[in-house]
Amino acid sequence: MTKKVEVDFQKRLSKEDALYLIQNAPLLELSELASKKKLQLHPEKLTTFIVDRNINYTNVCWVDCKFCAFYRHKKDNDSYVLKFDEIDKKIDELLAIGGTQILFQGGVHPNLKIDYYEELVEHIHTKYPQITIHGFSAIEVDFIARVSKISILEVLKRLQAKGLSSIPGAGAEILSDRVRDIIAPKKLDTSKWLEIHRTAHSIGMKTTATMMFGTVETDEEIIEHWDLIRTLQDETDGFRAFIMWSFQGENTELTKEIPDIKPQSSNRYLRLLAVSRLYLDNFRNLQSSWVTQGSYIGQMALKFGANDLGSTMMEENVVKAAGAANRMNQEEMIRLIKDIDEFPAKRDTAYNILERF
Numbered sequence: 001m002t003k004k005v006e007v008d009f010q011k012r013l014s015k016e017d018a019l020y021l022i023q024n025a026p027l028l029e030l031s032e033l034a035s036k037k038k039l040q041l042h043p044e045k046l047t048t049f050i051v052d053r054n055i056n057y058t059n060v061c062w063v064d065c066k067f068c069a070f071y072r073h074k075k076d077n078d079s080y081v082l083k084f085d086e087i088d089k090k091i092d093e094l095l096a097i098g099g100t101q102i103l104f105q106g107g108v109h110p111n112l113k114i115d116y117y118e119e120l121v122e123h124i125h126t127k128y129p130q131i132t133i134h135g136f137s138a139i140e141v142d143f144i145a146r147v148s149k150i151s152i153l154e155v156l157k158r159l160q161a162k163g164l165s166s167i168p169g170a171g172a173e174i175l176s177d178r179v180r181d182i183i184a185p186k187k188l189d190t191s192k193w194l195e196i197h198r199t200a201h202s203i204g205m206k207t208t209a210t211m212m213f214g215t216v217e218t219d220e221e222i223i224e225h226w227d228l229i230r231t232l233q234d235e236t237d238g239f240r241a242f243i244m245w246s247f248q249g250e251n252t253e254l255t256k257e258i259p260d261i262k263p264q265s266s267n268r269y270l271r272l273l274a275v276s277r278l279y280l281d282n283f284r285n286l287q288s289s290w291v292t293q294g295s296y297i298g299q300m301a302l303k304f305g306a307n308d309l310g311s312t313m314m315e316e317n318v319v320k321a322a323g324a325a326n327r328m329n330q331e332e333m334i335r336l337i338k339d340i341d342e343f344p345a346k347r348d349t350a351y352n353i354l355e356r357f
């Protein structure tokens with residue numbers, strides 16, 4: 001029989017304890033521990049969500065991540081760069097359902113420089129000042145700097161001046177250069193991802209941290225990933241949330257190259273989520289990834305440490321291209337939250353409460 005796991009909530013979880021919990025703790029005990037930690041941070045039992053829309057302004061990308069089924073090359077028939085009026089139409093539709101944020105990300109287009117991005121952000125921000133632009137992940141920021149021959153700090157400051165509010169944590173995958181060299185060899189390395197987030201935090205720009213597991217990483221590498229973001233959070237307090245999801249393998253090069261990579265179980269997802277809640281003691285918000293896990297496990301995630309259901313996802317193209325096509329609207333989210341005796345609330349990008357239900 002597995003021994004009962006004791007966690008001292010007065011102390012930080014060590015790497016060794018995290019490894020022990022991932023590999024040995026019974027699932028229900030992890031749920032109890034993560035729920036206790038969540039209640040310390042959110043005693044009011046409010047579970048939040050945001051009404052937003054993903055807008056992928058281009059699918060053109062040169063980075064060729066092997067786990068990605070979304071990108072196209074410029075010469076491909078179905079490659080695109082959205083025109084400003086197409087973007088406007090999407091934002092108009094979002095406003096019609098009470099949305100407050102756009103998650104604005106693309107592929108990494110080889111030819112677009114800082115002037116294009118400045119014009120784009122300025123256009124959106126001027127026309128829709130009520131919409132928060134949460135956009136451009138570290139890989140885009142890094143490339144804009146390189147192709148425009150300016151520093152990362154300058155990219156971030158110039159986009160911030162035009163109306164960029166915060167940046168998403170995409171592109172972190174697993175912060176281990178061994179793993180990155182296998183699954184996305186052309187992508188920025190661990191230290192660059194951390195540097196971009198540190199730089200954003202230094203100018204008051206908040207970001208999120210993410211993790212995609214389920215490819216070739218070890219449990220130790222997962223914990224190292226958490227440790228790197230926990231350390232940066234200690235330094236800057238600039239991350240608003242942690243969001244974790246499992247690799248979706250359909251239509252990807254990685255699955256063809258390494259057929260041994262199998263879909264991750266719900267048990268594994270919930271297990272890792274619970275331990276992340278314990279390890280990331282300086283992250284107030286953890287999102288449930290119902291988009292990759294489905295609405296039922298998305299709801300269960302709230303019992304394993306998550307306090308936020310993320311976005312209603314009016315539009316999602318990236319994980320859909322790799323086989324995950326779950327959908328949920330605001331009413332369903334409210335029902336799922338009430339169903340586990342918590343109180344639903346709509347929030348904005350900064351996690352301010354906008355409406356309670």
Ligand code: SF4
Pocket residue numbers: 061062063064065068069070071106107108139
């Ligand atoms: S994950 Fe992003 S950077 Fe990588 S290939 Fe896909 S679009 Fe490009």
